Amino acid sequence: xxxxxxxxxxxxxxxxxxxxxxxxxxxxxxxxxxxxxxxxxxxxxxxxxxxxxxxxxxxxxxxxxxxxxxxxxxxxxxxxxxxxxxxxxxxxxxxxxxxxxxxxxxxxxxxxxxxxxxxxxxxxxxxxxxxxxxxxxxxxxxxxxxxxxxxxxxxxxxxxxxxxxxxxxxxxxxxxxxxxxxxxxxxxxxxxxxxxxxxxxxxxxxxxxxxxxxxxxxxxxxxxxxxxxxxxxxxxxxxxxxxxxxxxxxxxxxxxxxxxxxxxxxxxxxxxxxxxxxxxxxxxxxxxxxxxxxxxxxxxxxxxx
Numbered sequence: 001x002x003x004x005x006x007x008x009x010x011x012x013x014x015x016x017x018x019x020x021x022x023x024x025x026x027x028x029x030x031x032x033x034x035x036x037x038x039x040x041x042x043x044x045x046x047x048x049x050x051x052x053x054x055x056x057x058x059x060x061x062x063x064x065x066x067x068x069x070x071x072x073x074x075x076x077x078x079x080x081x082x083x084x085x086x087x088x089x090x091x092x093x094x095x096x097x098x099x100x101x102x103x104x105x106x107x108x109x110x111x112x113x114x115x116x117x118x119x120x121x122x123x124x125x126x127x128x129x130x131x132x133x134x135x136x137x138x139x140x141x142x143x144x145x146x147x148x149x150x151x152x153x154x155x156x157x158x159x160x161x162x163x164x165x166x167x168x169x170x171x172x173x174x175x176x177x178x179x180x181x182x183x184x185x186x187x188x189x190x191x192x193x194x195x196x197x198x199x200x201x202x203x204x205x206x207x208x209x210x211x212x213x214x215x216x217x218x219x220x221x222x223x224x225x226x227x228x229x230x231x232x233x234x235x236x237x238x239x240x241x242x243x244x245x246x247x248x249x250x251x252x253x254x255x256x257x258x259x260x261x262x263x264x265x266x267x268x269x270x271x272x273x274x275x276x277x278x279x280x281x282x283x284x285x286x287x288x289x290x291x292x293x294x295x296x297x298x299x300x301x302x303x304x305x
Contacts, residue, residue, distance in 0.1 A: 004134075004136050004137050005258070006255075006258075007133075007134070007137055008137065008139060009254055009255055009258045010251065010254075010255065011139060011143065011147070012143070012254045013247075013250045013251040013252075013253070013254035013255055014147055014247065014250060014251070015143050015146050015147050015150070015250070016250040016253065016254055017246045017247040017248070017249060017250020017251060018146070018147060018149075018150025018151065018154065018246065018247075018250070019146065019150060019205045019208060019209055020205075020223070020226055020227060020230055020246040020249055020250055021150065021154060021230070021242055021243050021246035021247070022150065022153060022201040022202070022204050022205040023041065023042075023045060023201065023202055023205050023223065023224070023227040023230075024227045024230035024231050024234070024242040024245065024246050025154075025157060025198070025201060025239050025242045025243070026041065026194075026195075026197060026198020026199065026200075026201045026202060027041050027198065027227050027228070027231055027242075028230075028231040028234065028235075028236060028237060028238065028239065028241070028242045029170060029194050029197070029198060029237070029239070030194060030195060030198055031231065031236055031237070035089075036085070036088060036089060036096055037093050037096045037097055037100065038085070038096070038100050039097060039100040039101050039103075039104055039224065040080070040100040040101075040103040040104050040107065041198065041202065041220075041224060041227065042104070042202075042220025042221055042223060042224030042227070043103065043104045043107040043108065043220050044073060044076065044077055044198075044199045044202040044203070044220070045202040045203070045205055045206040045219070045220040045223065045224075046107070046108075046111065046206060046217070046218070046219050046220040047073055047076060047107065047111065047202075047203070047206070048069055048070065048073040048199075048202050048203025048204070048205070048206035048207055049121070049203075049206030049207060049209070049210045049215045049219065050111055050114075050115050050119055050206075050215060051068070051069035051072050051073060051203065051207075052065055052066050052069035052121060052203070052206065052207035052210055052215075053065075053115075053119035053120065053121035053210060053215045054069075054115060054119060055068045055069050056121060057119075057120075062123070062124040063124075065207075066204075066207040066208075069203050069206075069207050070200050070203040070204055070207065071200070072203075073199050073200060073202065073203035073206075074196040074197070074199050074200040074203070075196075076199060077195050077196050077198065077199025077200070077202075078192050078193075078195060078196040078199070080103075080195070081191060081192050081195035081196075082192055084099075084103070085100075085195070086188075086191070088100075089191075104220075104221070108217050108218060111217055112217050117216055117217050118214060118215055118216040118217070119215045120215070121207075121210035121211050121215050122211055123142040123211040124142075127140075127141045127142040127145055128141075128142070129141055131144060142211065142212075143212075146208050146209075149204070149208060150208075153201070153204060154243055157201075157239060158239065158240070158243075161239050166190075166193065169185050169190050170190070170194060172185060206219075206220075226249060226253075226285065229245075229249060229285055229286065229289050230242055230245040230246045230249050231245065231299075232245075232289055232292075232293070232299060233245035233248060233249065233288065233289055233292045233299060233300060234246070234299055234300055234301055235298060235299030235300055235301040236298075236299065238299070238300075238301040240301050241299055241300050241301030244300055244301065245299075245300065248288065249285050249288070252284050252285055252288050253281075253284065253285050256280075256281040256284040256285075257278065257281040257282075260277045260278075260280055260281045260284075261273060261274065261277030261278065261281070262277075263277075264276055264277045264280075265277075
């Protein structure tokens with residue numbers, strides 16, 4: 001396998017990992033601070049993608065459509081938290097799972113009634129061509145923009161968590177929610193703000209990945225599973241852990257799907273390799289999770305004390 005192909009797939013892994021981080025960072029904060037399992041997090045990713053596709057068509061501007069979609073999805077997330085999800089904080093995790101799973105079905109069917117089963121979302125025309133990064137390495141310019149956006153948002157999120165008053169509240173809530181309440185932190189405002197930030201990050205991921213994947217009903221379920229894997233690997237409540245876990249999962253998933261079929265063709269028959277390669281590659285992420293949990297059951301960077 002050529003080094004150019006490896007570099008290209010490594011960049012794909014970085015791009016996928018950064019988008020996973022946008023989902024997992026909001027999810028880990030919600031789980032770490034609120035102690036709530038929100039299966040509807042992936043549905044907000046889908047809502048953000050549909051809003052972006054609709055608003056881009058409406059405004060004829062990709063940037064304006066994405067910005068509006070992110071804001072509207074944040075509002076949707078905060079409204080859901082303030083009305084329905086707030087009633088689940090005192091319930092056990094089984095009740096949270098059942099209620100948020102029902103919310104997935106409700107949101108899916110609501111989106112289907114409004115926009116149909118799918119919408120078209122294309123990358124801006126100016127970003128449709130490739131960029132030559134190295135001699136022989138042509139990489140799509142839109143994917144480079146996704147990497148740049150992901151890194152910029154990751155940096156802003158780290159600065160928010162480490163340098164701002166709200167970030168101090170977030171760290172306190174993730175470490176010890178009861179003590180944070182005793183110190184006078186307005187938990188209701190904190191929960192709503194964190195949920196809104198998480199929904200906005202979902203919308204960014206959905207809008208940016210929309211031109212690469214299909215904007216369709218149910219698109220959030222599969223990627224939600226990977227987001228949960230990320231927070232288990234990185235550690236519940238840790239934004240830095242979500243970042244490291246997402247990059248690891250992105251690289252393992254992308255490079256595994258590229259390298260394993262080639263490796264299997266060298267060892268086994270072509271028929272077996274074509275069938276077994278993708279199958280084994282799809283479970284590598286879960287093997288990674290099991291290995292991390294065997295060594296560190298709390299994850300790599302647990303945000304809880």
